[in-house]
Amino acid sequence: MKKLLNYAKYIAKMVDDFILNNVLKGKPDYLYSASSHLLKAGGKRLRPTLLILSSRVVGGNEKKAIPAAAAVEILHNFTLIHDDVMDMDDFRRGVPTVHKVWGIPTAIIAGDLLFSKSFEALLKLKELNVDHKSIVKSAEILAHTASTIAEGQAMDMAFEERADVSEEEYFTMIYKKTAVLFEATTKIGALIGGGSIHEVEALGTYGKYLGLAFQIQDDILGVVGEEKKLGKPVGSDIREGKKTIIVLHALRKATPKEKEKILETLGNRTLSKESITEIITLLKDLGSIDYAKELALKYANAAKTIIDNLDAKDLEAKEMLIELADYVVKRIK
DSSP: OHHHHHHHHHHHHHHHHHIIIIISOOSSHHHHHHHHHHHHTOOOOHHHHHHHHHHHHTTOOTGGGHHHHHHHHHHHHHHHHHHHHHHTOSEETTEEOHHHHHOHHHHHHHHHHHHHHHHHHHHGGGGGTOOHHHHHHHHHHHHHHHHHHHHHHHHHHHHTTOSOOOHHHHHHHHIIIIIHHHHHHHHHHHHHTTOOHHHHHHHHHHHHHHHHHHHHHHHHHHHHSOHHHHTSOTTHHHHTTOOOHHHHHHHHHSOHHHHHHHHHHTTOTTOOHHHHHHHHHHHHHTTHHHHHHHHHHHHHHHHHHHHHTSOOSOHHHHHHHHHHHHHHHHOOO
């Protein structure tokens, strides 16, 4: 995957330069510093890379897709800032979260700024002579995606208070919270690249499956990942009471006593590292982590099948889209 990761670095530089030089400029300084904080902290720029590859695979121009790639990355960063406020997380990407540095009121405004700036970035496609219908359709997709993410986040929060969440509800939630942005990213990439209706829909489905695999892998990493590589404490999902697929499976398979222990642990923010380790061991013993791994692999393989069947106009982009599906389930963060 060296080729893919090097390409992602190349895209990251182009997208970051575009955002910092053309979009995130203004006063007051502290607001723009807060807004660009997570962007400057790094990250793989998976979504921008995905958008540009989706554009290339249908015959699009890499440079023309940069404003759209910037738009989805900015929108993603908006959701991260507000997500960290809601979860009261102290670290993201190995650095203090925006609200820890600038306070909650500024973090909220910084997120709001990024939301509007995502559309500002997208509309810069006009300067590159991109078809106006494609720009309008892309803006529609981005707006719908933002409201769908809010719905998913609300579901995720509501689940913390419930012990009866079903797997069906979980998949609806992770589609809305995570996968919809992947779906939007691949659709917008295909639109900007001049793809047919069939290509736009096929790439959208690929993005959806990729996003589902990505979120399930995130659930796994939250339990078995290394703290240093995660950029936040292992077990934070347990402390926050998140109803991940791992937890749902464990609650279904556990004995009454084990179930009681899991429910007592979930949402306890004062849990010791020893207690976290104990619960993680129980989740492993119940086969819940292996179950999640199988599901992540299932969706990644479904995504690969779609790209395999696509009549690509750029074979290198097709190859990297297939590699991306492997990457999301193999990544360590």
